[in-house]
Amino acid sequence: MFERGTIHDILGDLVVYRNLEPADERLRSPQLPPLPPPQSWGGKRGGVPRKAEPAYAQAVLRILGQAQALRSDQRLQRLIYIGDTAMNDGQAIRNLGQHLPVYGFIGHERLEESKRIEIEDGIMLANRWAALVDFVHFLQGEGFAFDEATAVLVDLDKTAFGARGRNSQAIDAARVEAVRRTVEEVLGANFNEAEFRVAYDELNQPPYHPFTADNQDYLAYICLMVGGGVYDFSQLLTDLEARRLSSFAQFVEACAERPIGDELAPVHREVYTNFRRGDPTPFKSFRYREYEETVRRMDCLPDDAGEEKVLAEEIVITREVAEVCRFLKGKGVLLFGLTDKPDESSTPRPELAQKGYLPLHRVTMKVVGNSILRVEACPEPSRRVGS
Numbered sequence: 320m321f322e323r324g325t326i327h328d329i330l331g332d333l334v335v336y337r338n339l340e341p342a343d344e345r346l347r348s349p350q351l352p353p354l355p356p357p358q359s360w361g362g363k364r365g366g367v368p369r370k371a372e373p374a375y376a377q378a379v380l381r382i383l384g385q386a387q388a389l390r391s392d393q394r395l396q397r398l399i400y401i402g403d404t405a406m407n408d409g410q411a412i413r414n415l416g417q418h419l420p421v422y423g424f425i426g427h428e429r430l431e432e433s434k435r436i437e438i439e440d441g442i443m444l445a446n447r448w449a450a451l452v453d454f455v456h457f458l459q460g461e462g463f464a465f466d467e468a469t470a471v472l473v474d475l476d477k478t479a480f481g482a483r484g485r486n487s488q489a490i491d492a493a494r495v496e497a498v499r500r501t502v503e504e505v506l507g508a509n510f511n512e513a514e515f516r517v518a519y520d521e522l523n524q525p526p527y528h529p530f531t532a533d534n535q536d537y538l539a540y541i542c543l544m545v546g547g548g549v550y551d552f553s554q555l556l557t558d559l560e561a562r563r564l565s566s567f568a569q570f571v572e573a574c575a576e577r578p579i580g581d582e583l584a585p586v587h588r589e590v591y592t593n594f595r596r597g598d599p600t601p602f603k604s605f606r607y608r609e610y611e612e613t614v615r616r617m618d619c620l621p622d623d624a625g626e627e628k629v630l631a632e633e634i635v636i637t638r639e640v641a642e643v644c645r646f647l648k649g650k651g652v653l654l655f656g657l658t659d660k661p662d663e664s665s666t667p668r669p670e671l672a673q674k675g676y677l678p679l680h681r682v683t684m685k686v687v688g689n690s691i692l693r694v695e696a697c698p699e700p701s702r703r704v705g706s
């Protein structure tokens with residue numbers, strides 16, 4: 320039997336998705352100093368800041384301050400951050416460190432390698448999620464206090480669920496299927512699956528990130544315009560190669576100047592309008608499908624499916640992260656979840672909410688991973704884990 324639970328069991332509604340709107344209504348209580356609207360958090364493109372921007376750290380600290388005020392008169396004095404990407408989460412940790420002392424853990428699973436742990440400037444990078452126990456010991460060795468003046472920020476996407484390197488392919492599969500369905504539904508009988516795969520797989524690779532900004536909304540739109548014959552695929556590759564085309568903005572404008580068929584026109588208009596407004600999630604209808612595909616992969620297999628199949632096909636809660644959170648909560652630490660995952664792919668739109676669909680942090684998932692930490696067995700500070 321698999322254990323099951325929700326992120327809500329661990330964090331409550333103390334989570335923010337990409338729009339930095341706390342799910343917990345209590346943070347908007349009139350008894351607390353009001354939070355500014357998310358658009359005025361000072362993001363680079365005039366919108367909500369993204370994770371790696373300094374303004375993101377400031378916004379998160381304001382929201383954390385509200386969460387802390389709900390439960391304590393003490394101000395937060397130190398932070399812990401648990402994430403999965405050295406670039407984005409690492410930068411967020413460094414930005415938070417400009418305001419409060421912070422220690423970070425960046426995990427991914429690479430079982431084909433021997434276990435490796437590196438610590439640099441208070442950030443532990445590990446190729447095992449189970450190394451979270453080493454992280455706890457490291458903090459204890461540093462004399463870091465786990466108490467009411469401490470908060471832990473937990474990344475959700477590919478950390479608290481869909482652990483990177485272990486279960487993250489299930490999250491990616493939901494996204495690819497959402498792109499495929501979007502393109503298929505728009506193009507109808509003109510949809511060519513094989514051509515779609517070729518274009519998507521090619522452009523989803525890192526060398527194309529300067530063009531796609533590694534933004535799946537952009538990629539979905541590009542696949543649609545290619546599949547719909549607005550921009551020929553081999554011409555696109557040639558134009559990129561020759562640097563006649565280098566940014567997504569140029570691509571959207573180029574498409575806007577071409578004849579676009581009736582079936583493609585509404586989605587083109589949606590993306591074009593939102594993109595020009597500076598919305599980082601311009602392809603809403605694709606992201607709604609991504610939400611559906613993501614939820615569909617949560618706790619969908621029977622118990623006798625076995626762990627390997629579950630990890631390959633379902634999105635599950637990372638047991639190691641859940642255990643560390645429970646341990647820290649027991650010490651009085653404030654828990655808060657954050658993710659750059661768009662709200663449109665994380666929360667149900669009203670017609671689905673009416674049918675009982677829930678935001679991702681409230682959806683039941685299996686809990687899979689290594690049991691690393693039993694609160695009563697956690698060693699006292701002494702052992703120092705070096706790099």
Ligand SMILES: [Mg+2]
Pocket residue numbers: 402403404474475476477478
């Ligand atoms: Mg993540």
